[in-house]
Amino acid sequence: MAASETKERIAEALASLLSHNTFDKITVREIADEAEVHRKTFYYYFADKYELLAFVYQRFIVEAPRREKPLTITLENWRPETIQLFERIADHSKLFLNAYPYDDGVWRQSTNEFVAARLSILLHAMPEYRYLKEDVIDTSAEFIAAGAIGIINKWANDGFKASPRTVLDQITTANRLFNGILDRWKLS
Numbered sequence: 001m002a003a004s005e006t007k008e009r010i011a012e013a014l015a016s017l018l019s020h021n022t023f024d025k026i027t028v029r030e031i032a033d034e035a036e037v038h039r040k041t042f043y044y045y046f047a048d049k050y051e052l053l054a055f056v057y058q059r060f061i062v063e064a065p066r067r068e069k070p071l072t073i074t075l076e077n078w079r080p081e082t083i084q085l086f087e088r089i090a091d092h093s094k095l096f097l098n099a100y101p102y103d104d105g106v107w108r109q110s111t112n113e114f115v116a117a118r119l120s121i122l123l124h125a126m127p128e129y130r131y132l133k134e135d136v137i138d139t140s141a142e143f144i145a146a147g148a149i150g151i152i153n154k155w156a157n158d159g160f161k162a163s164p165r166t167v168l169d170q171i172t173t174a175n176r177l178f179n180g181i182l183d184r185w186k187l188s
Contacts, residue, residue: 007045010035011056014049018095023053024102053103054110060095061088062114073118075125079168086164089152093160100156108149116145140178147174 013035017026028049032042046052062085073081089096100107119141123129129137148171155167162170 010042011059014052014056015060015095018098022102023099050106053099054106057107057110060092073121078122082168083164086167090160096156112145112149115148116142119144144175
């Protein structure tokens with residue numbers, strides 16, 4: 001079996017286990033058994049179950065449709081791409097709900113980095129922000145991303161009742177408020 005197949009099998013094993021158990025209750029032994037690999041094989045690919053969980057989040061939620069062709073985020077496609085990301089989170093709600101409350105910040109960190117990087121690209125592309133220094137744009141992207149993750153976590157805590165579009169609208173509204181602060185800052 002190829003290395004990438006083994007790594008995928010281990011990730012799929014954790015995803016399967018998360019369908020009926022919380023992350024804090026799942027052991028490396030159970031993951032290895034589910035994947036039909038030795039514990040040593042697990043540790044060859046992952047330092048611990050938290051590293052595996054970060055891989056699972058990326059593989060099943062963030063990267064799912066981009067495995068063959070990476071996405072270039074633009075001002076034109078960011079909204080539908082974000083809705084698709086939220087739909088993947090909702091589609092994997094059981095995995096998400098059984099993992100993120102117990103993951104020691106793995107979801108927040110990995111997703112915050114992903115979202116902040118894409119927001120930075122978008123902010124750099126917006127002509128109204130070209131007066132800002134690069135570090136201000138990057139810090140703003142990190143700030144907005146952290147707020148977006150907070151809204152996503154609230155959505156999860158509410159059992160994913162709101163639609164992905166509604167969640168994006170909440171994030172957009174919060175961003176508009178932040179833009180208002182930026183505009184006042186620019187004038188002072």
